[in-house]
Amino acid sequence: MYVPHKEISILTCQDSLLLQTPLYYKPVEEVANSMRIPKIMLLDYPEKIVEVMEKLPNQLKEAYYIVRSVPYNLEFLHKNVSKGTALAMLSEKLQLTADEVLCLGDAENDLSMMEFAGTAVAMGNATDKVKNLATFVTKTNNEDGVAFALQQFI
Structure with missing residues (x-):
């Protein structure tokens, strides 16, 4: 799991432990254009996730399959992946x-x-x-x- 900031939230740490997935720091600027990104996840408190969902532009909603698997995350996947x-x-x-x-x-x-x-x-x-x-x-x-x-x- 890659994170774009050195300051990692407690929710990200908990998710990493739950999934038994190591965390790697990689600033967005360093992500290569050729790098295949299967999923982008936002992790935050449920009320913040709801706030983000309400503000998502329609263009983003149409371009990606956007879903929550738990109250504290929001996942962005390829439109045809579910x-x-x-x-x-x-x-x-x-x-x-x-x-x-x-x-x-x-x-x-x-x-x-x-x-x-x-x-x-x-x-x-x-x-x-x-x-x-x-x-x-x-x-x-x-x-x-x-x-x-x-x-x-x-």
Whole structure:
């Protein structure tokens, strides 16, 4: 994970530890034009992320897939990259229809995947957006929600 400032926020440090990903300092000016950047993440307190989201220009919203996976981050990805597009591609390769696919999710970055799958399961600790889109709500992560959901459908 590259950071553009020497002063690193506590949220960035926590995310680095959670993901077990080392941090590297690289000023924006030193990022080579040829460097492939798969994702840009902004990490800040949830209220600040909401403020940033409200101020994003439409041009940026149209050019990138912008999503939150946790309340304290905002991710910018290639327009055609999402869990939904990945699941659709995998399903096609495995010759499965969407109706034959079950997925589980808990955050906004799971919405595209849940829109694709014939059976969309929200974890008990999922956001309201995810629960509203789901065909079934299971138990929380801490209550073995994945196992419970699989027992219901398999």
